[in-house]
Amino acid sequence: xxxxxxxxxxxxxxxxxxxxxxxxxxxxxxxxxxxxxxxxxxxxxxxxxxxxxxxxxxxxxxxxxxxxxxxxxxxxxxxxxxxxxxxxxxxxxxxxxxxxxxxxxxxxxxxxxxxxxxxxxxxxxxxxxxxxxxxxxxxxxxxxxxxxxxxxxxxxxxxxxxxxxxxxxxxxxxxxxxxxxxxxxxxxxxxxxxxxxxxxxxxxxxxxxxxxxxxxxx
Numbered sequence: 001x002x003x004x005x006x007x008x009x010x011x012x013x014x015x016x017x018x019x020x021x022x023x024x025x026x027x028x029x030x031x032x033x034x035x036x037x038x039x040x041x042x043x044x045x046x047x048x049x050x051x052x053x054x055x056x057x058x059x060x061x062x063x064x065x066x067x068x069x070x071x072x073x074x075x076x077x078x079x080x081x082x083x084x085x086x087x088x089x090x091x092x093x094x095x096x097x098x099x100x101x102x103x104x105x106x107x108x109x110x111x112x113x114x115x116x117x118x119x120x121x122x123x124x125x126x127x128x129x130x131x132x133x134x135x136x137x138x139x140x141x142x143x144x145x146x147x148x149x150x151x152x153x154x155x156x157x158x159x160x161x162x163x164x165x166x167x168x169x170x171x172x173x174x175x176x177x178x179x180x181x182x183x184x185x186x187x188x189x190x191x192x193x194x195x196x197x198x199x200x201x202x203x204x205x206x207x208x209x210x211x212x213x214x215x216x217x218x
Contacts (some may be wrong), residue, residue, distance in 0.1 A: 009092030121167035145217035147187045153206035166190025
């Protein structure tokens with residue numbers, strides 16, 4: 001029967017369209033579409049019952065069933081059509097961006113290669129002058145402890161640079177201890193060429209990498 005075909009076709013269309021419709025929230029457009037669809041297909045169901053399926057004189061039950069089926073199918077299809085065509089898309093989910101990790105604190109002082117004698121761990125007078133503020137801070141604050149990190153550029157072997165960076169860090173510690181800072185408040189590390197702050201491809205970069213940094217101990 002044609003009424004059943006209309007209802008079946010409408011139901012299949014609703015199922016297919018409904019899958020896409022679930023992607024956004026339902027709103028007033030769906031309600032308006034349901035009302036329009038119900039009126040249109042309800043009328044169509046009545047016309048089919050009167051003129052095409054049962055001839056010119058269907059009984060009241062048949063006419064009511066045809067109109068009711070048309071209203072139901074029209075409401076479903078109209079709701080989906082109105083929803084797809086008019087209802088607003090759901091806003092994209094808000095993804096919380098984690099805050100960036102805090103930057104490491106700046107060193108208390110940085111001694112460059114010019115603060116040491118060539119290829120040695122002997123502090124120059126300029127290096128001792130650079131350490132004066134750190135020395136005062138250590139004397140004025142008994143709770144302050146420091147870590148001294150020695151670094152080199154990439155010239156030479158890794159093993160040699162590791163030892164040189166440790167000797168230079170130890171030289172800074174030795175000076176601070178000689179000036180009255182307790183040895184246990186100072187940690188030293190030789191990192192060699194492992195942590196450059198500039199490119200080792202240029203002399204300027206290598207000069208920046210040859211350094212000793214004094215940090216607050218964590």
